[in-house]
Amino acid sequence: MIKKYKLKNGEIRYEFQVYLGTDEATGKQMRTTRRGFKTKKEAELALARIKLQVASGEFRKERAETFKEVYELWLLQYENTVEQSTFVKTVSLFNNHILPGIGEYKIEKITVDICQKAVNDWAKRLKNISKVKAYASRVFNFAVKRDFVQKNPFDLVELPRKRNKQLPDETDEKNFYTREQLIEFLSCLEKETNVKAYVLFRLLAFSGMRKGEALALTWRDINFKTKEIRVNKALSRGKDNKLYIKSTKTNEARTIKMDEKTMNVLRMWKKKQKEDYLKLGFNTAKLSQLVFSNEKNEFVQPTKTREWMLYVQEKYNLKKVTTHGLRHTHCSLLFEAGATLKEVQDRLGHSDIKTTMNIYTHVTKKAQEQAIQKFSSYVNL
Template sequence: MAIFKQYTKKDGSKAWLLQAYLGVDEVTGKEVRTTRRGFKSKKEAQLKLNELVLEFESKGLEKQSKTTFKDVYKLWFDNYKNTVKESTSMTTERFFNQVILPVFKDIYMDKIDVKFCQKVVNKWAEEYSSYRLLIGYTKKVFQYATHINVISDSPFDKIIRPTKKEKKKKDKIKFYDTDQLKIFLEYLEQKVLNAKDKTLIQEYYAELDLALFRLLAFSGMRVGEALALNYSDINFEDNTITINKNLSQTKQGYEVSTTKTKNSNRIISMDKKTLVTLKKWHLTQRKLLLKNGYNNNKKLFVNVKAQYMTRNEIYQRSNRIADACNLHRIGCHGFRHTHASILLESGESFKGIQERLGHSDISLTLNVYSHLTNKSKEKTAQRFANYVNF
């Protein structure tokens, strides 16, 4: 679609101009229109139009060379966020905003070469334990850029992924041994007893701490799985808990969604003392919520306003309790590691631990917990000797 017009220049001479629609820019999604002047004849203007159309089809009027990393990222992320959970897209967006975009955002895509990318990933490997994720996310943007013809090939396909940061992440796993866990839980039990003579809110949170942290330690479930539990998920007759939900954060607040992986949907057996603790907690919870005008017949763990507890709130409560007990801090996920490590020490198989924790692949269980088997190995010879008894 083009318009050709003859016009009069300031010096009184005649010339031709063209106004044309060339198409839609694949990168920006916007219509591309152009106006050119100064042609001696209509034929000359028509020839120029043919040249512009050919140039646009092959190079997009060189828009690609003016496309920044941030331009491509925005297009990629708009598609990506519709393919994952909102909590996942929020985490991805945070990686980009805090680390990746500050490095790449205003650089034109065709100016980013392998040498520059290699320097970046080497630096990430020095500074971030999650550098593999950073590389993976950045690579997706470059691959998308090749898909929409902004660049011909991705420099991230040619980098060498550093291994320098392969420091034993396993050594950094935080957990309690049996003696430390006993100290932690006994402190909470005493706190519940002391709270009986105090306010109902103090009693409420004392029993909540005991119920929640005992459940985490004795079930091995993820904190999001625990916070998403309903009372209907607990079978007090069969001593089991059904885990099929996860509480995740969104920009609007929190939402209950399916569990992390397919294998995370599971029914696990529980000890009777933990279930009794949950029953006592339920009674205290109902008493205070009804007194304050809230009706909660569904959620297992809520605050005094019948709202879901946040992960950060649980994390901070865990730290305060650890400090009060003179124990090291293990956060929330540390109770999952505690459960696994104690199971290993008791002689449970990796397969059994995989099923209980809801790992999708036993290799994940092996990678995370194989280094915790030293005590079990030390007992192996003695168990054999005790069994044969000669």
């Protein structure tokens, strides 16, 4: 059947799919798709030609022609090299941005100018344009290796300079709490009935863990005797929007030393969890039990933490930071307390110390004031 479809610019094209028989090696049905015909007549002639070739045994399925077809071949290989969560994000990036831009072009006909125009268009609505370009380029590198094309046109594409970039507002609040703000936040949270939220947020603020790492913790990971927590996995979202456990972001486990009070809070929560969940029909005494679970004793939806935070922040008129902001808070206060870059890097689980320096070189106003006071005292003018 010949179908009509519309291009992004509104032009009409025609396509069809042909049954080619059964693959002797796999026993699976084989089909091929042809598209891009400007008129129905062109599509009908091409369809008739292929039917004759199939009937006479002369048809040979052509290799991937369009960027989208090459992408689909590349995707089969790529899926085996990354985590589910990364794979899902990559597919979304291609479906929402890259394929609508260049997916229908024949791979051999894509020039540097076409790629440059696509990158310029993506840059108008996307922040991390270098990442988008890199993924599109990977498909072309795959095409070069498969001998579909001779070279990668994205190698010659230049990233557009971001224009009209607004200067940061000096009154803009950063996504972390000062020591005093953190104390106030946790104090207000402790007054509420959501004990689970209080324990989780205190743990995040005093450990610097990523949210996904905390939501993946089991009681086996917590050693009350040595006051240590073993971080070796993380909760993430994979295919079909399902939550699953994966390795940490750096694929490395780390052990975090904790303070006495936070360990006591966790000990209190373990006891309360046992009592509360027993009423719901769940035995939480096993070491494999999640430290934080929902009412069905399953994974807590990561978006739930934002809801818990906003409730307390709005009720008590507190500064609004995100859940990840508690990780920033931990880092900032570590620096303020005199911790070295290496110590912070190890505790937060950064594989590269540049990440620690680039993301967490901000300091609190108190530290900034101390810096200028030291300068003033030293210069003594």
